[in-house]
Amino acid sequence: LRHLVMRVLRVVGVVVGAMMAVASSAQTCKAPNEILRADGAQCECVKDFLGINCRQCRTERACNTLDKNSHCAVGLAYSSSMKAKTYSCVLSETLQAVFNDGAMGLACDTTAQTCTMSVYKSATGPQGQHAIDCNMKECSFNGTTVSCASLTCTCTDLCSSISKQLFEVSLANKPVSLVAISDTTLKVNIEGSPLPLEGTCSASSCEQTKVMEELAGGDSASLPPPPPQTYSKALIVSLTVVLVLLGASGLFVCCFYAMYMSKVRAAAAPSPSSLEDPLDHMPPNSPANIFSFADICCVATNPHHDQPNLPSIFRRSGPCIHPPKTLLHDIRGSICRGQVLGLMGPSGSGKTTLLNALAGVSHGNTQFSGAISLDHEPLPANYRHLAAYVHQDDCLFPTLSVRESIEYSAFLRLPAMLSLYAKQQLVSKVLHELHLTHVADSRIGNATAIRGISGGERRRVSIAMELVTQPQ
Numbered sequence: 001l002r003h004l005v006m007r008v009l010r011v012v013g014v015v016v017g018a019m020m021a022v023a024s025s026a027q028t029c030k031a032p033n034e035i036l037r038a039d040g041a042q043c044e045c046v047k048d049f050l051g052i053n054c055r056q057c058r059t060e061r062a063c064n065t066l067d068k069n070s071h072c073a074v075g076l077a078y079s080s081s082m083k084a085k086t087y088s089c090v091l092s093e094t095l096q097a098v099f100n101d102g103a104m105g106l107a108c109d110t111t112a113q114t115c116t117m118s119v120y121k122s123a124t125g126p127q128g129q130h131a132i133d134c135n136m137k138e139c140s141f142n143g144t145t146v147s148c149a150s151l152t153c154t155c156t157d158l159c160s161s162i163s164k165q166l167f168e169v170s171l172a173n174k175p176v177s178l179v180a181i182s183d184t185t186l187k188v189n190i191e192g193s194p195l196p197l198e199g200t201c202s203a204s205s206c207e208q209t210k211v212m213e214e215l216a217g218g219d220s221a222s223l224p225p226p227p228p229q230t231y232s233k234a235l236i237v238s239l240t241v242v243l244v245l246l247g248a249s250g251l252f253v254c255c256f257y258a259m260y261m262s263k264v265r266a267a268a269a270p271s272p273s274s275l276e277d278p279l280d281h282m283p284p285n286s287p288a289n290i291f292s293f294a295d296i297c298c299v300a301t302n303p304h305h306d307q308p309n310l311p312s313i314f315r316r317s318g319p320c321i322h323p324p325k326t327l328l329h330d331i332r333g334s335i336c337r338g339q340v341l342g343l344m345g346p347s348g349s350g351k352t353t354l355l356n357a358l359a360g361v362s363h364g365n366t367q368f369s370g371a372i373s374l375d376h377e378p379l380p381a382n383y384r385h386l387a388a389y390v391h392q393d394d395c396l397f398p399t400l401s402v403r404e405s406i407e408y409s410a411f412l413r414l415p416a417m418l419s420l421y422a423k424q425q426l427v428s429k430v431l432h433e434l435h436l437t438h439v440a441d442s443r444i445g446n447a448t449a450i451r452g453i454s455g456g457e458r459r460r461v462s463i464a465m466e467l468v469t470q471p472q
Contacts, residue, residue, distance in 0.1 A: 104197060116136070155167055292373050293373075386472045406464050414426070
């Protein structure tokens with residue numbers, strides 16, 4: 001009999017243990033819109049609901065499942081007939097630095113004049129573990145603002161010791177208000193709090209048709225008139241001064257532009273005097289008759305003629321000093337006005353080097369010596385204005401037109417005393433003389449990417465840029 005009793009007790013213990021295990025695993029959810037997750041670890045909201053106690057509706061259909069006459073009222077505003085509202089917020093960037101992945105949920109009951117607030121991790125949601133839980137009492141609802149007389153909070157293990165001391169002791173029974181800064185931003189102002197709780201929020205609740213009509217009709221309780229905007233006198237004075245300065249600057253610019261354009265038009269207008277030959281207004285220069293040169297020598301200080309065609313890896317390394325090389329030696333000659341002098345010789349004989357020496361164009365690795373004279377007198381200081389030199393290679397801007405290239409040379413190198421119209425007449429004259437009138441408005445171009453005039457026409461443009469300066 002004793003063994004039988006012991007057996008019965010063991011069976012009863014096993015059954016009771018199994019029943020307790022089943023009861024503990026069969027966790028129930030409190031809110032009507034909550035269901036147990038598949039793993040049984042935590043409750044979650046049914047479809048189209050979210051927030052604390054799953055009372056925040058996502059869609060109109062969510063409220064219709066509860067009551068056919070119920071609608072989803074979305075927004076931060078309250079109406080006089082509204083009974084509740086649930087908020088879901090993501091904490092601001094400033095608060096995220098203190099509580100990473102932080103979120104905030106609020107639920108207000110206008111009938112009981114209370115609100116609850118919870119701070120939790122966004123990953124677990126309001127159904128997971130909370131860091132802070134607060135209750136607000138004696139609340140009043142006016143438009144998008146909620147004002148409560150007192151606040152009491154409790155902190156969990158997710159709170160730091162400083163936060164626990166702040167919320168449970170320092171801010172206990174302090175007044176609190178919920179203020180909507182914009183349509184999606186809510187700020188929780190707690191009296192004495194060093195940092196307000198602020199976040200991006202969405203709010204909604206299932207309400208009857210009457211509430212929707214009040215919200216749509218601008219009920220005074222839901223949409224209070226905005227306070228009139230006032231501006232300080234200093235701001236008004238500052239704006240007035242800025243506007244006056246801007247107006248004066250604009251007037252000055254307009255007057256200056258008008259004066260400048262009038263001068264340009266006056267300079268370009270064909271007056272009786274400007275219809276004459278522009279060369280008549282050039283500064284008087286006594287033309288020279290004999291151009292002579294003697295003892296012209298040129299020495300290359302660093303010609304780099306050794307191994308020019310070998311790759312760098314086959315060239316001799318180390319310092320290599322080249323003795324000076326004579327390119328020109330004791331070249332002399334003369335030419336009279338009206339004559340044409342031609343230089344002939346094989347490639348590399350020094351023809352271009354001699355022309356560079358006569359034109360006063362030197363390079364960094366050459367040294368010239370000798371004497372050049374006009375009418376047996378040393379060259380004057382303005383020799384570069386008396387002589388023109390066309391280089392062997394064209395140096396033109398490919399994006400400019402033919403006329404623009406010659407005009408730039410004329411405007412920059414002709415005397416300033418010449419009028420704009422006279423300079424333009426000289427440009428047109430040179431274009432006509434060199435048969436470039438038909439391509440005057442064509443781009444110069446180049447041989448690679450930009451299509452333009454031919455190579456011979458580019459050569460004539462280089463000559464025209466020198467002839468337009470009216471050399472002797």
